[in-house]
Amino acid sequence: MKIFCIGRNYADHAAEMGSKVPEQPMVFMKPPTALLINNKPFYYPDFSNEIHYEVEIVLRICKNGKHVKPEYANTYYDAIGLGIDFTARDLQRKCKEKGHPWEIAKGFDNSAPVSKFFALDEFDDLSSIAFSLEKNADVVQAGNTADLIFSFSDLICHISKFFKIQHGDLIFTGTPVGVGPVVKGDKLVGRLIGQEVLSCEIR
Secondary structure (H helix, E strand, O other): OOEEEEEOOEHHHHHHOOOOOOOOOEEEEEOHHHEEOOOOOEOOOOOOOOEEEOEEEEEEEOOOEOOOOHHHHHHOEEEEEEEEOOEEHHHHHHHHHHOOOOHHHHOOOOOEEEOOOEEHHHOOOOOOOEEEEEEOOEEEEEEEHHHEOOOHHHHHHHHHHHOOEOOOOEEEOOOOOOOEEOOOOOEEEEEEOOEEEEEEEEO
């Protein structure tokens, strides 16, 4: 199982990070050990002092494919969930300054909390899915897939040029504006189409 992640897929988030809107999807990966399921708590790692949350819509791949064509891309996922891309922003900053890869800032253990998944027919419009994240009961991020720079199909086609996508793979599709830090004692709650689907305590 592979976890694909997409950077800067909302223009407002690219702006808040001081970055240009990408011309093609920015792909990075997390290992399976990054998964955090069943609303388990996230334990703050000792190698970072600046862990940030990034809430994202997550696609679940349902069949194998390579060089997927646009007209078939929507048949390669069968469910949608909500996830958090935890990022060690201080490590990421140092890696970028040195021109080094920054997997250690994104792919560390338990850095990818994921909700349960929902069948596609539970959504009225896959191109306009509302989602949000609360920190200590305050909304800190609110997004809608209508604002994606690269659509679900775009992402599947692009990723499958380079990697064989396989049943059970996950795609984190990008985060909207509003990313920020967490500290021990915080509680994050993710909502998808108005329902609470994800909860994560920071310990």
